[in-house]
Amino acid sequence: MGSGENATQENKNLAYEIGKIVAKLGYIVLTGGRNCGVMEAAMKGAKDYNGTTVGIIPDDHTSRMSEFVDIPIITGMGSARNNINVLSSDLIIAIGTSPGTISEVALAIKANKKILIPDNSKETIELLKRYKKSYVSQFNPYDPMEIEKLIVKYT
Amino acid sequence: MGSGENATQENKNLAYEIGKIVAKLGYIVLTGGRNCGVMEAAMKGAKDYNGTTVGIIPDDHTSRMSEFVDIPIITGMGSARNNINVLSSDLIIAIGTSPGTISEVALAIKANKKILIPDNSKETIELLKRYKKSYVSQFNPYDPMEIEKLIVKYT
C-alpha cells in the first residue's frame, strides 16, 4: 500500500525493491492496482522477478489499471475497496503516506493485521506506535536483506 | 457462478468439467470461493488441470473458504461481493440456479458482460432470452468440445 499520484521517486524505488523481495519469497503482491505510484512500482518489481500480482481496482473499468496487474479484481466501489486490500493481505507493507494509505493502515490495525513500515513515514509510524507497538519498523529501510528478514518474520 | 449448498450432483459434475476446460484454455477460474457447490467443484476442476483459481470470499474470514482457492480476496461484504464477481470476469458461466446465481446473472446483464449458461437452467435462460438474446445457450450441455468452442468464441 502507498501513495498514488503523489508518490516520490524514493517511495517508488523502495516499492520496486520490496515488490521484488516479496516475489522472490514466493508471495503474491496485492495492491490497489492503479497505474501510478507505489502500487505500480511494487507490481513492476514483482513482475521483474517473475512474481504474481493482484490489483484491487477501485473503478468499474480498467482504464486506470497498471499494466503490471496479472489478476485484476474490479470492485467499482472506490475507496471502500481499501478494506478489501487489507482483509485480503497476510502482511500490509505501507510505503510513503497519503490519505488513502493512512486509511489502509488504520483499517489494518482495526483488522488486527501485521503491518510493516519499511521507510521513515512519520504518520503511519505514529499510528503503529500508538495502537500496535510491536510492528513499528526499527531498521534500515534501504537494506534489502533486512527487509527480507522482516517479511519472512512477519508472514 | 452457481448454486452453493443447494447444488445438485449434476451441477457439480458440470462445474468440475467446465473448471477443467477453462483452466486448459489458460484462463483463471474466479468464483465466490466457498467450500461447497458449483464454486468448489469448478475450482477443483481447474486445480486438477493445474489452473489458477481466485475466490471472492463474502466473509471477513476464511473458515468457509474452499481448499481449492489459490488467491483469496476477502471482501467481508456478504452478497454485495456478487457485483465484484461479475465486474472482474470476462465471461460469466452460470450453472444451476439459486437466488445468488440469479442476482449475478442479472448484474452481469446490467454490466453488459458475456454470459454462458451451459445447462438447462430455466430461470437464467429466461433472463437471458428476455434481456440479451444472443448469449442464450443452444447446445448440448454435456459435450465438452462444444462448451470449449463456446468459451473460446465468447472470450
Added chain:
Amino acid sequence: MGSGENATQENKNLAYEIGKIVAKLGYIVLTGGRNCGVMEAAMKGAKDYNGTTVGIIPDDHTSRMSEFVDIPIITGMGSARNNINVLSSDLIIAIGTSPGTISEVALAIKANKKILIPDNSKETIELLKRYKKSYVSQFNPYDPMEIEKLIVKYT
C-alpha cells in the same frame, strides 16, 4: 425497487401510488435514489403525502439523484449497493422488471426478506413462485385498498 430509465408510464403510476400508501402508513420509502423511473415516482408519491424518503445512491456524487430524496446515502459502489437496499428494507416492493430489479429480488430472497410484487411482472413473480411461494401477489394491482392491506399484513 424497480426499473430506472426503462420504466413504463404504468410502472411509474403504480410506483407513485405505492409511494403514497407507504408514506400514509407511516413507513419510510427507501429506493435506489436516482432521478428516473420507479425510484423517482415512488419517492414523489411519498413526498406528496408528506412522507420521508431515503435514496441509496450508486454514485459517489449526487448529479443523478432525484430531487425527492430527503436522506441521501452516497455509496459510490455502483450496483453493489443493491444489497444495501435489500438489507435495509423491512418489505421489498418490486415494480416492473429490469436486470437491476431482478438482482434485488434475488438478493431479497437470499436475505429472507418479505417481498411484494404489486403488478404482473412475470420475471419477478416466477422467481418468487419458485423460491418463496408465500409472497407471490395474487391481487388486483390497481386497487390501492388491497395494496395497503397487503403492506400492513407484511410489515
Added chain:
Amino acid sequence: MGSGENATQENKNLAYEIGKIVAKLGYIVLTGGRNCGVMEAAMKGAKDYNGTTVGIIPDDHTSRMSEFVDIPIITGMGSARNNINVLSSDLIIAIGTSPGTISEVALAIKANKKILIPDNSKETIELLKRYKKSYVSQFNPYDPMEIEKLIVKYT
C-alpha cells in the same frame, strides 16, 4: 465519527453535546449506528433535541444497533462502510481517536470533505494539519456556542 467501545466518558459527553447542536441546527446526525461510544452518544443528543438520526450499520443484522437510530442503513460490509459514512456527510465531525475514526478522517480528506475536530485529539489533528490545514480546530472544545458557530460556518 468517533471511538466505539474505547470512547472515554469525555468523548461521549462531547459527542452528546454536539449531537444536540447538530439537531438544533436542523441537520441530520449520521453515525456508524452501533450501540456504544461516540456514535450512540451523538445520536442520543440528537434525539433529546428531537433531531433525526441515521445509522450506517456495518453488520447485516441489527443486534449491535443503537436504540437511538431512526433510520438504519444495513450494509453488511463491515468497515468498508466507513467510506459510505464519509461520502454521505456534508461535514465530518470526529471525536476521540480509534483506528476506525482515523480511517474515516483519512477517507474524508481523500474525498475532499469538510472536517471538524472539536476536541484535542492529536492524531486526527495531525492528519488535518498535514493534508488540509484550513479545517484544523483552533477553538475551545467545551464552548457549545463556538462549536455551533463552526458547524454553521462549515455547512
